[in-house]
Amino acid sequence: METYTDFVDLIAESLKKNWDLDALTDYKGVTLQYKDVARKIEKLHILFENAGVVKGDKIALCGRNSANWATAFLATLTYGAVAVPILHEFKAQQVHDIVNHSEAKILFVGDMVWPELVADQMPHLEGIINIPDYSVLVSRSEKLTEARERLNEFFGRKYPKYFRKEHVSYPHTPNPDALALINYTSGTTSNSKGVMIPFRALWSNYQFAIEVLGKQVKCGDPVISMLPLAHMYGMAFEFIFEFLHGCHVYYLTRIPSPKIVLQAFGEIKPVVIISVPLIIEKIIKKNVLPKLQTPSMKVLLKLPFISGRILDKIRQHLVDAFGGRFYEIIIGGAAFNSEVEDLLNKIHFPYTVGYGATECAPIISYEDWHHFRKGSCGKAAPRMEIKIDSKDPQHVVGEILTRGDNVMLGYFKNEEATASTLKDGWYHTGDLGIMDAEGNLFIRGRSKNMLLGASGQNIYPEEIEDKLNTLPYVNESIVVQRGDKLVALIYPDFDLAQKDGLDENGLRLAMEQNRKDINVMVAAYERISAIEIHKTEFEKTPKRSIKRFLYS
Numbered sequence: 001m002e003t004y005t006d007f008v009d010l011i012a013e014s015l016k017k018n019w020d021l022d023a024l025t026d027y028k029g030v031t032l033q034y035k036d037v038a039r040k041i042e043k044l045h046i047l048f049e050n051a052g053v054v055k056g057d058k059i060a061l062c063g064r065n066s067a068n069w070a071t072a073f074l075a076t077l078t079y080g081a082v083a084v085p086i087l088h089e090f091k092a093q094q095v096h097d098i099v100n101h102s103e104a105k106i107l108f109v110g111d112m113v114w115p116e117l118v119a120d121q122m123p124h125l126e127g128i129i130n131i132p133d134y135s136v137l138v139s140r141s142e143k144l145t146e147a148r149e150r151l152n153e154f155f156g157r158k159y160p161k162y163f164r165k166e167h168v169s170y171p172h173t174p175n176p177d178a179l180a181l182i183n184y185t186s187g188t189t190s191n192s193k194g195v196m197i198p199f200r201a202l203w204s205n206y207q208f209a210i211e212v213l214g215k216q217v218k219c220g221d222p223v224i225s226m227l228p229l230a231h232m233y234g235m236a237f238e239f240i241f242e243f244l245h246g247c248h249v250y251y252l253t254r255i256p257s258p259k260i261v262l263q264a265f266g267e268i269k270p271v272v273i274i275s276v277p278l279i280i281e282k283i284i285k286k287n288v289l290p291k292l293q294t295p296s297m298k299v300l301l302k303l304p305f306i307s308g309r310i311l312d313k314i315r316q317h318l319v320d321a322f323g324g325r326f327y328e329i330i331i332g333g334a335a336f337n338s339e340v341e342d343l344l345n346k347i348h349f350p351y352t353v354g355y356g357a358t359e360c361a362p363i364i365s366y367e368d369w370h371h372f373r374k375g376s377c378g379k380a381a382p383r384m385e386i387k388i389d390s391k392d393p394q395h396v397v398g399e400i401l402t403r404g405d406n407v408m409l410g411y412f413k414n415e416e417a418t419a420s421t422l423k424d425g426w427y428h429t430g431d432l433g434i435m436d437a438e439g440n441l442f443i444r445g446r447s448k449n450m451l452l453g454a455s456g457q458n459i460y461p462e463e464i465e466d467k468l469n470t471l472p473y474v475n476e477s478i479v480v481q482r483g484d485k486l487v488a489l490i491y492p493d494f495d496l497a498q499k500d501g502l503d504e505n506g507l508r509l510a511m512e513q514n515r516k517d518i519n520v521m522v523a524a525y526e527r528i529s530a531i532e533i534h535k536t537e538f539e540k541t542p543k544r545s546i547k548r549f550l551y552s
Contacts, residue, residue, distance in 0.1 A: 002207070002383060002405075004176040007199045008078050010206070010244050015041075016165045018246040021220055024067035025250045027264060032067045034246075037074065039163050044075035044134070046154050050147035051106075051127065055080035055171070058102050058182070062086035062095055063110020063131045065229050065251040070239055072108045072131065073229070078170040083181040084194075085230035087457055089523045092116040098184050100124065102194060102412065109137065176200035176405075182412050183232055185358050185458055194412030197232070201361035202240065204383050204405035208363055209241035211382055213272060216327040219246035221271040224264055226252050226279065227456040232362040233333055234456060237274045247271075258282045262321060269323035276333040278454045278484045280351075281340050287321065288314060288343070315347040328369040330354055332362075334452035338375075345374045353377050355441060358458075359427055360384070360406040365441045376440040377433075381406070386441060387426075393435050397444045400433045401426040451481045453525035459486070464528070467521050471514040473497050473507065476538060480552050485529040488515070489551055491537050507533065 018034040025031040053059070059076045061083065063069050076083040084102045086095055088110055099107055099122045107128045109117065119128060119138045128138040139145045159167065180202055182194040223242045227234025242249050250268050254260055261279060291297060301307045322329065332354040344351050352369040355377035356362030365386060367378030380386040383405040390398025403426045410418035421428050433443040451459040461479035468477040468488060473496055478489045490511060497507050511531045519527040538546045
């Protein structure tokens, strides 16, 4: 490993170096300068200390992206506690399960999440803190209650004049393998896996970003955070890198619809854009592709000279739509629509596609857009190796394996899953691909069947299917993704339906009721948009597993 720099020291250095610069802004809301963040961190440290939180305790965070969420996360790491980010879109029971499984002592919760939670179902928590104002919502500790009530008094006593940059000093974390955070890949207790991310992985991902973007992204530059902070992709490359680099991060606190995203791009003009495919695809399919598919445009595009001019205009139109100032758009998290990628490649648009996993915090492969090869996911990131488990990695598909500084320590309290995933130093991704002679990685399939929500959430179809298969008249089901929608393919129990006197229309109504019922059971991004009835049983393997690839 290259020389590890104490990650907590990097946070302290950024706070002091960028003291008077804008740091975190809630879009259309409050702005915190670096000195404001430092002051809030110090107050939270005083709260933790007086409430009896000790180094190594777990502190969970569940809420929409915001400046206060980010500050609480930084306060957790710099105190020496272990952060447990939780997607705010998880159902209440999933949040309860993760809080309990992680052994969290404190929970920071957002105002949209809190009304759905039941404190009694998280019995080991000592306190629940409201993210918007850091007020205490639930206290099971007299020390916590007193610490919050007397927080300003304690702060004033410690800093009788005023809090200055020379007061910024945090416990060191010289051990690169020390646990920094636990990030859950799934929200159910039976299948939840808490990925243990060490400080070296956070440092290595930050170092990677400096190496590939440090010259293009300058101190003070604006960036937009669209992806969930509780997702490693958004955390690493829309927050940690930018914050440590002295940038100004804007949080889209509302749902990042194309309309809101485009408005924010136009106003903020970010210097780099991090996205999942669906956001980019929606914008391009809505604003560009329809114009190219008119009969007159198709004729013009066949004429060499005119075609070039039209494509240049399209490129400029797209560049302007994304703010006009960005170096490149980095796309990751799921397969990129080939039609959209063909267009971007044809107009020489500054985009690139990377590949990663929560278990690698998250980056595995990347390439600068100038050298990026269409259809690939770039090459192995610095301090990472990639190999294909295949006799002929250039031509025969095999599982993608990787090792290096970015790789996790293992799964929290799950030795069996750790042993099956980390073997001989290699992380087995469960994804399939090939690699060309230059080292470009091409993904050919995802053996884990994971789907990706529009904002970067991991969706595990088997978990939804498990619930679907318990509903009336459902024999078996498959959940597939079509664009940004989830569709359930169902082979019904026709015999039972007939016995109950249901005709074809009655069965359709029953399935529509099932759709409504399942959508109450799952997270918002896991909701089913439609149910399609299959007349025959799904094809199976000899082991009686559905041949999923035939229906995706």
